[in-house]
Amino acid sequence: MPINALLGLCAPHDVNPSPLAAAGFRWVGLEVPLRCGGGGKVVADVVLVHEASAHLVVCESKSGSNIEVDQALRYSDITAQTVVHAVSLTLPHAVRPSVEVLYLGLEAHSERLALSLKSAEVPYPLLSVGKASVRLTRAEGASHQLRDAFSGPSTDLIAPPAAYIPFDHDSEVHEFVTPVRARLVQAMALGETDVSIRVLAERSCPNFLMYGQAARGQLTKKVQRAARQIATEHPGTYAYAEAPGGGEGYIRILRTPESYDARGRTQAYQALSRQSPRRRPAVDPNQLDLLQELTGTDDSEGDNVKERP
Structure with missing residues (x-):
């Protein structure tokens, strides 16, 4: 503050x-x-x-x-x-x-x-x-x-101090995900096909260019990690690509809601702007179902049980 x-x-x-x-x-x-x-x-x-x-x-x-x-x-x-x-x-x-x-x-x-x-x-x-x-x-x-x-x-003061810097180079990566996601959706709406991590950092981090070199480097790395996470969540929409010769790389926009039917365009943008739900972990085939453990039954008995109305 x-x-x-x-x-x-x-x-x-x-x-x-x-x-x-x-x-x-x-x-x-x-x-x-x-x-x-x-x-x-x-x-x-x-x-x-x-x-x-x-x-x-x-x-x-x-x-x-x-x-x-x-x-x-x-x-x-x-x-x-x-x-x-x-x-x-x-x-x-x-x-x-x-x-x-x-x-x-x-x-x-x-x-x-x-x-x-x-x-x-x-x-x-x-x-x-x-x-x-x-x-x-x-x-x-x-x-x-x-x-x-x-x-x-x-x-x-009329109100508490405004958040001119809502997050900085010391913040956790998860604090970068929402602003980076918003800038990717913005780039998509503008018809951009590639967005460098450096440009994403400048767009996502308030006053990015006023930071010292070391702090700018830390901000860029955290934006990179947030962007890669988003690309993993939406593999059909984004892809992370390494820059030739090394560096921070860039995000490729594979498809946009602009190519959808007009009736689904708004919903598609809204979906990309939201945090993706966590995927349910895969079930271990060797682990008994909890309901089966409680009832003392397993799937092998199903073939011998008559179907009830």
Whole structure:
């Protein structure tokens, strides 16, 4: 929720207030690996930019109540130039960029997170996210751009933060099946005959191109596994094919509901959009039927029993 809340604050048309968007911020990267001084590395959950001042905000999200002290200290060794290069950002004018670190956390853990940041002796501000409000704490360590965006004590939310990222590279494969299935049906309706796994990943995963290279690779692999599962469920409609020379491969669309009679077209699309029912496992011929075990009979007696009306 903290990341989705942050993205909502940067979205100018969200149902909730968007103070970061109003202040001139937008997000430019997700899961971005960053080199630190001394050969260390961190992976920023979100990177924001305030283009008017060339100011960057590197965000680290915590769902629990603790921080990693070593990680927090590594963040202090990041330079603005490193972030600019990592997100391939083109600044609007020649100005020296600046950078700060912002931690995100749930409101229920805000006091514990603030104490942890204080114990680590890092000045990072903390954005505390609840279901009804968002609040910037430790604001004394924030840039004037962030303080201007959160000028009040808190920002009230009309609704819980929207799911800008409903799943990510850490999600289980089964969470990818429904969105991948929907994109395959969409491709089918558009008359496409082949859809690469890479294209499926871009269409199925929100903000796919904003992720760092490693995260994009993990997303693509999970989309591949979901697509192969769908092809197995519908062998007469889809087939997975390896790409020449290796790679993620692609899905071949063997037939579409467009070729059906018009009366069955809608039902065919609906069937392809639903999760296929699990097949009943094959019965072991050596295993007695439960009813037979209970009645003490077997099929061999059937020939000697007269048919009853």
